[in-house]
Amino acid sequence: xxxxxxxxxxxxxxxxxxxxxxxxxxxxxxxxxxxxxxxxxxxxxxxxxxxxxxxxxxxxxxxxxxxxxxxxxxxxxxxxxxxxxxxxxxxxxxxxxxxxxxxxxxxxxxxxxxxxxxxxxxxxxxxxxxxxxxxxxxxxxxxxxxxxxxxxxxxxxxxxxxxxxxxxxxxxxxxxxxxxxxxxxxxxxxxxxxxxxxxxxxxxxxxxxxxxxxxxxxxxxxxxxxxxxxxxxxxxxxxxxxxxxxxxxxxxxxxxxxxxxxxxxxxxxxxxxxxxxxxxxxxxxxxxxxxxxxxxxxxxxxxxxxxxxxxxxxxxxxxxxxxxxxxxxxxxxx
Numbered sequence: 001x002x003x004x005x006x007x008x009x010x011x012x013x014x015x016x017x018x019x020x021x022x023x024x025x026x027x028x029x030x031x032x033x034x035x036x037x038x039x040x041x042x043x044x045x046x047x048x049x050x051x052x053x054x055x056x057x058x059x060x061x062x063x064x065x066x067x068x069x070x071x072x073x074x075x076x077x078x079x080x081x082x083x084x085x086x087x088x089x090x091x092x093x094x095x096x097x098x099x100x101x102x103x104x105x106x107x108x109x110x111x112x113x114x115x116x117x118x119x120x121x122x123x124x125x126x127x128x129x130x131x132x133x134x135x136x137x138x139x140x141x142x143x144x145x146x147x148x149x150x151x152x153x154x155x156x157x158x159x160x161x162x163x164x165x166x167x168x169x170x171x172x173x174x175x176x177x178x179x180x181x182x183x184x185x186x187x188x189x190x191x192x193x194x195x196x197x198x199x200x201x202x203x204x205x206x207x208x209x210x211x212x213x214x215x216x217x218x219x220x221x222x223x224x225x226x227x228x229x230x231x232x233x234x235x236x237x238x239x240x241x242x243x244x245x246x247x248x249x250x251x252x253x254x255x256x257x258x259x260x261x262x263x264x265x266x267x268x269x270x271x272x273x274x275x276x277x278x279x280x281x282x283x284x285x286x287x288x289x290x291x292x293x294x295x296x297x298x299x300x301x302x303x304x305x306x307x308x309x310x311x312x313x314x315x316x317x318x319x320x321x322x323x324x325x326x327x328x329x330x331x332x333x334x
Contacts, residue, residue, distance in 0.1 A: 004089040005032045006331065007108070009079065009099035010054075013042040014263035017248075018094050018113075020050055021165045021323035022330055031331075034086065036079060038098075041224055045244030057082060058098070072125075076101035083108070092330050097122055100129040111330050115139075115161055116262055116284040123147040134329045136160070139285040155329040160286065162263070162270040163319045164326040171252035171271075179239055179250070181218055186309050188219045189250055189268075190238075191259035192228045193278075207260050207278040209302035211238075217307060220250060222264075255310045258299065262287065269295045272315035276305065 006026055010016055023033050035054040037043050047054050058075035079102035091103035091110040103110035112126040113134035127133055128148035137156035181187055193207055215237040223229040232240050251257055257268040257275040268275035276299040290296035
């Protein structure tokens with residue numbers, strides 16, 4: 001067994017959480033890990049909070065297709081220049097097109113990962129360029145083949161990725177004090193829609209109705225963009241953190257989680273917190289399975305939401321999976 005130099009690129013805040021145990025496990029094994037990150041959402045803030053050394057390269061270009069194309073060319077070029085001459089053995093990303101392109105140009109083997117299969121433009125690039133593709137085993141191969149995925153490339157894992165990176169997690173009550181929350185009263189955590197994502201390019205009326213229904217209570221809203229933050233400030237009546245917080249602890253203590261995205265919903269499932277999805281795009285196989293088993297509920301009417309204290313005794317037992325297994329899917333058992 002010999003040490004390798006691994007390059008990991010992080011382009012969105014959830015990727016920091018997913019890849020942190022992978023980074024820690026690789027370093028425990030004696031490998032060298034180099035981290036690059038895009039300035040978007042809370043990505044850089046989370047890296048600083050977890051004290052993960054990194055190089056910030058590029059920023060999000062916005063939701064328009066042309067802007068995304070320009071961003072891909074610009075940032076992948078910047079990554080190529082940064083990585084050139086560093087003698088990197090393996091490149092890893094969770095949905096990062098930029099590192100897939102840069103690694104291909106530099107002839108570095110790369111592995112990509114995702115757990116939502118309908119982000120077509122993103123996967124069409126990554127699946128064709130990457131040497132390996134890490135995905136949940138509930139996603140049918142037929143849904144991945146149009147992107148260039150082959151059985152030889154697929155590295156499937158059981159369960160949710162959140163069950164791996166939250167395996168050793170225990171909530172810290174400090175987040176309640178930080179946000180001036182009273183644990184004796186109901187707490188809701190709400191994540192705004194991914195408005196700049198290509199797969200969610202339309203209004204979310206049910207989500208807006210839910211916000212209005214919850215307004216005035218202990219409702220923590222986590223915006224994805226500065227535009228959303230400004231809109232929430234104008235509306236008033238919500239708790240909007242000013243910086244990156246311990247969102248996983250907040251979710252664990254919450255009585256209700258509502259999100260139009262995916263990662264926070266699955267974190268709530270993994271932590272045993274009641275959760276509703278208002279996602280209005282095409283459901284992925286992971287959410288389909290969670291809804292079928294009752295671990296996630298699909299919100300179609302705002303009035304269905306009950307905002308009250310939950311009984312912790314009724315929470316399902318947490319599923320904790322070995323992060324080493326997840327790491328081996330990225331780098332191969334050594």
